[in-house]
Structure formats: C-alpha cells, structure tokens
Amino acid sequence: MYSFTRSSGFRLTLLASALFIFCMSSVAVFIYLDVRDGMEDQLRSQVAAETRQLMGDYADDGLDELRHDISERLERNPGTRLRYTLQSPGGVALFDRVPLPLEGGWSRVEHQEQTLIQLTTSLDEGYLLGVAADTRSIKETAEALRHALLIVIIPMILLAVICGAIMSRRFLSRVERLRQTADSIGKGSLSARMELSGSGDNFDGLIFTINSMLDRIEMLVHEVRHTATNIAHDLRTPLGRLRQRLEIIEADQTDEHLREKVQDATALLDETLETFAAMLTIAELDAGAIGKNREKVDLPALLHRMAEAFEPVASEHGSHITVETDGPQAATVDRALFNQLLSNLIENALRHNAEGICITLSCGHENGHDFVSVRDNGRGIPSGQHDTVIKPFRRLDPSRTAAGSGLGLTLAASIARHHGAELQLVTHSPGLEVRIVFGAN
Amino acid sequence: MRILLIEDDQETADYIMRGFQESGQVVDHSVDGHDGLMMATDAAYDVLIVDRMLPRLDGLKLLSMLRAGGNTSPAIFLTAVGGIDDRVEGLEIAEDYLVKPFAFAELEARVKVLLRDRQGQTAEATSLATGDLTLNRLNRSVERAGQDIKLQPTEFRLLEFMLRNKGSVVTRTMLLENVWDFNFDPRTNIVETHISRLRSKVDRGFDRELIQTVRGAGYLIEDV
Numbered sequence: 001m002y003s004f005t006r007s008s009g010f011r012l013t014l015l016a017s018a019l020f021i022f023c024m025s026s027v028a029v030f031i032y033l034d035v036r037d038g039m040e041d042q043l044r045s046q047v048a049a050e051t052r053q054l055m056g057d058y059a060d061d062g063l064d065e066l067r068h069d070i071s072e073r074l075e076r077n078p079g080t081r082l083r084y085t086l087q088s089p090g091g092v093a094l095f096d097r098v099p100l101p102l103e104g105g106w107s108r109v110e111h112q113e114q115t116l117i118q119l120t121t122s123l124d125e126g127y128l129l130g131v132a133a134d135t136r137s138i139k140e141t142a143e144a145l146r147h148a149l150l151i152v153i154i155p156m157i158l159l160a161v162i163c164g165a166i167m168s169r170r171f172l173s174r175v176e177r178l179r180q181t182a183d184s185i186g187k188g189s190l191s192a193r194m195e196l197s198g199s200g201d202n203f204d205g206l207i208f209t210i211n212s213m214l215d216r217i218e219m220l221v222h223e224v225r226h227t228a229t230n231i232a233h234d235l236r237t238p239l240g241r242l243r244q245r246l247e248i249i250e251a252d253q254t255d256e257h258l259r260e261k262v263q264d265a266t267a268l269l270d271e272t273l274e275t276f277a278a279m280l281t282i283a284e285l286d287a288g289a290i291g292k293n294r295e296k297v298d299l300p301a302l303l304h305r306m307a308e309a310f311e312p313v314a315s316e317h318g319s320h321i322t323v324e325t326d327g328p329q330a331a332t333v334d335r336a337l338f339n340q341l342l343s344n345l346i347e348n349a350l351r352h353n354a355e356g357i358c359i360t361l362s363c364g365h366e367n368g369h370d371f372v373s374v375r376d377n378g379r380g381i382p383s384g385q386h387d388t389v390i391k392p393f394r395r396l397d398p399s400r401t402a403a404g405s406g407l408g409l410t411l412a413a414s415i416a417r418h419h420g421a422e423l424q425l426v427t428h429s430p431g432l433e434v435r436i437v438f439g440a441n
Numbered sequence: 442m443r444i445l446l447i448e449d450d451q452e453t454a455d456y457i458m459r460g461f462q463e464s465g466q467v468v469d470h471s472v473d474g475h476d477g478l479m480m481a482t483d484a485a486y487d488v489l490i491v492d493r494m495l496p497r498l499d500g501l502k503l504l505s506m507l508r509a510g511g512n513t514s515p516a517i518f519l520t521a522v523g524g525i526d527d528r529v530e531g532l533e534i535a536e537d538y539l540v541k542p543f544a545f546a547e548l549e550a551r552v553k554v555l556l557r558d559r560q561g562q563t564a565e566a567t568s569l570a571t572g573d574l575t576l577n578r579l580n581r582s583v584e585r586a587g588q589d590i591k592l593q594p595t596e597f598r599l600l601e602f603m604l605r606n607k608g609s610v611v612t613r614t615m616l617l618e619n620v621w622d623f624n625f626d627p628r629t630n631i632v633e634t635h636i637s638r639l640r641s642k643v644d645r646g647f648d649r650e651l652i653q654t655v656r657g658a659g660y661l662i663e664d665v
Contacts, residue, residue: 236521237450240542244456247544273542274626293529308595309621312634340625347629 012172013164020160028149035145039138040117044106047119050082051131055121063127070095082133083116089126100130115139174203178210186420190218224283235276243269278407282392285337285414294332299372300325303361306342310350310359318355321346327364327371331438333419341415344408345374345434353378357431368439375433386425409434442556444468445486447477447503448519449495453541457490460545474498481507486514488552493520493531504534515555517548528624546612546658553609569604572665574643574651576604585643595620596639600662603652608664610655636660 058066070084074095083096093100098111104120109132118132177194184192193214194207243266250262300323307321314321342361349359357378364371381389390413393406413423416436426433444461448454449472458468469486471477474495481489481503489507493500504516516535520527531538536558537551569576573586581597583590592600598620603611613632617623621631636652644650653661 236541237453240521241450241452243542243544244453248456248459292526305595305621308593309623309631309635310629312638313629313631316634335622336624339621339623343623343625343627347627350629 012168013161016164016168017157017161020164021157024153024156028153032142032145032149036138036142039141040135043117043133043135043138044119047082047117047131047133051119051121051129054129054131058123058129063123066123066129067094082131083111083118085128085130085132087128087130096132098130098132100128104128178207185214190214190221231280236273239269239273275407278411279392282407282411282414285418293334293336295335296330296332297335297338299328299331299363302338302342303363303372306339306346307361310343310346314346314350314359317350317357319350319353319357319359321359321361324360324362324364327362331363331370331372337415337418341412341436342372342374344412348408348434349374349376349378349432369437370439371435371437373433373435375428375431377428377431380427380430380432381425383425383427386427389425390423412436442466442487442552443485444488444490444552445471445477445481445484445514446490447471447474447481447495447500448490448492449473450492453519456545457548460549464549472496474500474503478503478506481512481514482510488555489514489516490519490548490552491516491535493518493527501531501534508534515558517551517555519543519548544612544657546610546655547614550610550612550615550659554606554611554615557606557609569601569607571604571607571651571662572649573647574604576600583643585647590642592639592642595635596642599635599639600643603660603662607662610658610661612659615659 054066054069057069067086070086073081073084083098085096085098085100086094087100088094098109098116098118100118100120101107104122107118107120109116109118111132115135116132117135118130121129121131123129174197181192181194193211196204196207198204246262246266246269250259250266253259253262303323303325307323311321346359346361349357353376357376360373360375362373362375364373390409392410409423412434416423419436419438421436421438424435424437426435444466446454446457446468448457448470451472454470454472458470461468469480469484471480475497477491477495478498489504491500491504495503500518500520504518507514507516515537517537517539518531518535519539519541520531521541528538528540536555539548539551567577567579569578574583575585576583576597578601583592583597583600599616602616602619614626616632617626620635636654640650640652644652649665651663651665653663655661
C-alpha cells in the first residue's frame with residue numbers, strides 16, 4: 001500500500017523544513033546571545049567608570065571623601081542607581097551591604113533576589129570597595145527579544161512547511177503521473193503516454209524522451225505481434241496441409257502397420273506444433289501482446305479444481321495431490337493462462353519424479369507478498385541449477401530429454417511475469433517448491 | 442445439413458469438403474470473404490465454417506456483418522491465429538473456434554454439437570437421460586436402472602456434457618474446453634483417466650456399455 005510518510009514529497013518537505021528551522025534557530029540564538037552580551041558589557045563599562053571616579057576621589061581626599069561621595073550617589077535615582085558597598089578590615093559593611101569576595105575583581109552576586117555584576121577594588125588598610133549593577137534590565141530585554149523572535153519564527157516555520165509542501169507536491173505530482181503512466185504501460189496499456197506541461201523545462205524534456213521511447217516500443221510490440229501472426233499463419237497453413245495429407249493417407253490405408261506409422265508421424269507433428277505454439281505464446285506474453293482478459297478468481301476454488309483435474313493422473317502415477325489454502329482468497333489473473341501455468345507445474349512434478357510423491361497446491365502470504373505454490377517431495381532440483389531450468393529448452397539431464405518440450409517452466413515463468421509475479425524455485429529436503437509470488441516482480 | 446465453408450486455402454477446403462461429403466452433407470465453398478458474405482446472405486445454411494484471415498473481407502468482419510443483418514446460423518471460426526486473446530475475440534461473435542491444423546473428426550464433432558445446441562434438444566433440460574441412465578441437473582444426482590451413482594463434481598460435469606451431446610462424438614479438446622475450462626493440451630492423460638473412472642461407475646456391472654471410445658476421434662455416449 002502507498003504510504004504518505006514514505007513518499008518523496010513528504011521527505012523533501014521534511015528535509016527543507018528541518019534545514020530552514022535549523023537556519024532560523026541559529027540566527028535567533030546568535031541575535032539573542034549577541035544582544036545579551038552587549039548589554040552586559042555596557043553594564044560592566046558603567047560599573048568600571050563609576051569605580052574609577054570613586055577611586056580618583058579616594059586617591060585625592062581619602063576614605064572620608066569616598067564615604068561622602070557614596071552617600072551623595074545613594075540619594076540620586078534610588079530605582080536605577082548602582083549599588084555601593086564599603087567594607088572595613090573587620091568585615092563591617094556600609095551602604096548597600098552587598099557581600100564582597102575576599103579578593104578584588106569582577107564577580108556575580110545574588111543579593112535581595114537580584115543578580116548583580118560587581119567590581120570589587122582593594123583600598124588601603126584592608127578596606128574593600130564594591131560597585132555593583134543590577135542585571136534585571138538585561139534579563140528583561142533578553143526576555144522581550146526571545147518573545148519577539150518566537151513570534152516571528154513560528155509563523156515563518158509554518159510558512160516554510162506549507163510552501164515546501166506545495167512546491168514539492170507540484171513537483172512530485174508530475175513524478176506521480178509519470179509513475180502511474182509507467183505502471184499502466186507495465187500492465188499492458190502500451191498506448192498510454194505522459195502529458196507535456198508545455199513549459200519546456202527539464203521535466204518536459206524527460207517526458208518527451210520517454211514518450212518517444214514508448215512510441216518505439218509500441219511499434220516493436222506491434223511488429224512482434226504482426227510477425228507472430230504471420231508466422232502462425234504461414235507456418236500453420238503448410239503444417240496443417242501436411243497433417244491433412246497424413247490423415248487422408250491414414251484413412252485410405254488398409255495396411256495396419258503403415259497406418260500405425262502414419263499415426264506416429266501425425267503425433268510427432270502435433271508435438272512439434274505444440275512446441276511451436278508454446279514458443280509463440282512466450283514471445284507474445286513477453287511482448288505484452290496477449291493475456292489482457294484479467295478477472296478476479298477464487299484461489300482456493302481454483303486450486304481444488306486443479307487438484308481434482310489431476311488427481312486421477314496422480315493416482316495412476318502412485319502419487320497424490322493435496323490442497324492448502326491459508327493464504328489469499330482471490331487474485332486478479334487471466335484465467336486461461338493461469339490454468340495453463342498451474343497445469344504445467346503439476347505435470348512437471350509428475351513427469352520429473354518417481355512414483356509415490358505428494359504434490360501440495362497452496363496459496364499463502366509471506367514477506368508481504370501473496371503467493372501460489374506447487375510443492376512436491378520428490379527428488380528436487382539442486383539450487384545451483386534453478387536459473388538454468390527456467391531458460392528455454394534447458395533440461396537437467398538426458399533422462400529429462402525424453403519427455404516435455406523443455407518450455408514448460410519457461411512458459412510458466414512468462415505467465416507469472418505477465419501477472420506482475422515472479423516464479424521462484426525453493427529447494428526442500430526432499431523436494432521442490434515452485435512459487436508464483438505476486439508483486440515480487 | 443447444408444454447410445457453407447469460407448476458406449481461401451484450397452487444399453484445406455478440399456479436405457473439409459471431402460470429409461463432410463463422405464458423410465452425406467452438402468458443402469458450398471467460397472474462397473474469399475466478400476463472396477462468402479453474399480452466399481451466406483442469399484441462402485440459409487445450417488452451419489458456417491469461416492476462416493479468420495480471408496482475402497477481400499476478413500472472417501471477423503464478415504461474421505459481424507452477417508450478425509448485424511440478423512443472420513443467426515451457428516458459426517465456427519477456423520483459423521491459424523490461435524492466441525488466447527484472438528480466441529476470446531472470436532468467441533464473442535462465433536459459437537466455436539478451432540485452431541489450424543486440426544483433425545477432421547474434431548471439426549465434424551463440433552459441427553454436430555452446434556446443430557444439436559441449435560435444435561435446443563437438451564441444452565436447457567433439467568434432466569438428461571439415455572437408456573436406463575438418468576442425470577438430474579437440479580439435485581445433481583445420477584442413477585442407472587434405479588441405482589444411485591455417486592460422482593465427483595468433475596465426473597458429473599463430464600457425464601452432463603456427454604449426455605447433452607448424446608449420440609454425437611465429443612472430442613478430447615471439446616471435453617478439455619467444456620469440462621475443465623482448459624484451452625491448451627495438457628501433456629498428461631487427464632481426459633482418459635477421468636473417462637476411465639466415469640466408466641467404472643456408470644458402466645461397470647451393467648450389460649450394456651453406454652460410454653464408447655471412438656478411435657481417432659473421441660468419446661460417444663449412445664442415444665438409446
């Protein structure tokens with residue numbers, strides 16, 4: 001079944017969106033960090049400048065002047081002012097009383113539920129001066145920035161996903177139309193063609209090339225069919241005359257011995273005609289020229305009917321046929337061709353094995369595919385020779401040359417291919433299973 | 442019985458005419474489709490035997506035109522084109538389809554079956570019988586001289602087909618097509634083994650053997 005999440009359209013949209021989201025997020029993080037760091041640098045510069053000014057006064061007029069300067073600053077703008085702490089060598093702190101580290105330098109301090117950046121400077125006689133700034137403004141600005149970025153980015157991401165989906169859908173709908181056309185051609189509609197959009201883009205170029213290729217294939221198939229029909233007519237007509245003459249000779253013949261000879265010749269001619277008919281059918285099947293009369297058939301009923309048809313023959317052979325129907329209940333096939341396929345497989349099992357075997361006809365489901373199989377517990381075929389026996393006129397050993405046209409499995413494989421199925425040989429110990437696996441081709 | 446044969450190959454035509462004339466039938470012959478169409482329109486024939494590939498007018502078109510004109514004489518296509526799809530196409534217009542080369546006995550048997558079907562003697566009957574053998578199509582039972590005979594589904598279909606054509610030879614190919622729905626010749630003797638089983642159930646223990654083998658042609662169930 002066709003899954004949306006496995007479609008190229010979905011995957012392309014997902015990839016484009018992921019890339020876009022990654023880029024947008026990177027830009028947002030960069031802006032956020034840059035703004036935050038810039039604001040902190042600004043605060044530090046302010047603290048450093050204030051410290052420098054206080055230290056200048058301290059250097060000129062001593063500790064009393066410093067206390068006086070700080071007191072003056074405390075009275076200015078109580079909401080936005082800096083924090084000042086003067087700590088005596090005994091650890092007694094004055095003014096804002098922000099805790100000071102043991103040594104001078106920059107530090108980050110949590111005080112009265114505020115995060116402060118503080119510059120501590122050592123004075124003479126063990127005094128410490130701390131000037132600190134509240135980072136709340138950085139936090140508020142960063143928060144506002146984050147909020148703004150989210151408001152912009154989320155719609156942009158959604159927009160990117162929608163645009164990606166629309167664009168990939170437009171692009172892939174043409175690919176899908178291409179696939180559907182190829183599929184219908186594969187099923188035998190050789191006259192199907194892809195439509196040009198008229199834009200003259202790469203796609204149109206590709207479709208033009210494919211359509212030209214299909215024109216050529218259709219012409220070749222038509223020629224194959226025409227040739228096959230002509231061969232059929234031109235070869236069958238003289239062979240037919242030959243057969244008629246043999247039949248007239250047989251009817252007029254009174255010598256029983258000669259009559260038998262003529263009958264043998266007629267039988268030989270019939271065999272040759274059958275081999276010829278099989279070759280023609282294989283050629284026509286492979287060219288997609290025949291077998292278009294598909295219908296839904298009841299698989300268990302079909303297998304039971306085949307078992308019943310061949311059961312007396314199997315019984316004469318000292319063998320028997322059983323049916324297992326655990327798998328699919330129906331398949332869409334050309335009934336006449338499928339009957340021939342199953343007959344060929346059952347006859348092969350009877351012909352190429354010693355008496356007393358069990359032949360099992362079954363339909364099943366494995367690895368996501370429905371299959372129909374003919375299994376026997378006979379001598380089997382070595383797995384190394386599986387490919388060989390499917391080829392036309394190939395036999396495993398001289399003893400097999402005696403019977404059959406050498407086209408039975410080739411014809412079965414052609415019929416399977418024609419149904420979008422694959423003929424697979426599976427070795428059992430003992431025996432051979434011939435599986436027709438639907439959808440595996 | 443009056444037969445119209447439309448066949449461009451003179452030797453094949455001679456062979457067919459010889460066969461039918463030997464059994465006392467009247468055969469008119471045309472070598473091309475156009476003349477054949479005229480002949481079929483001018484006179485009433487019991488059976489038409491039409492080659493598919495004919496000069497001037499091919500067999501398929503010829504028969505389509507005849508049917509469109511209201512001619513309902515049963516027809517057999519005789520052709521060297523034996524593909525499955527050709528067969529389906531042919532059987533949409535003609536009553537039967539025979540691929541060249543063929544044995545005359547095959548053609549003769551098919552012609553007789555067509556005539557029998559046309560006369561409507563047994564095609565729709567619910568019960569078929571010959572002598573003391575009766576086959577009931579409704580309850581799918583068979584009895585001979587009052588004795589029930591148990592048949593497998595295939596054996597029933599086989600006997601039913603033979604009884605519908607009692608008194609006429611049915612060939613191996615006709616049985617394969619009508620009983621098994623096989624349009625190909627299996628290499629194994631499935632017809633012979635099924636006939637043998639049917640015989641053992643229908644004829645064994647009775648004085649008269651109803652199922653006969655006609656050498657070189659097929660099988661026959663006597664019309665008693």
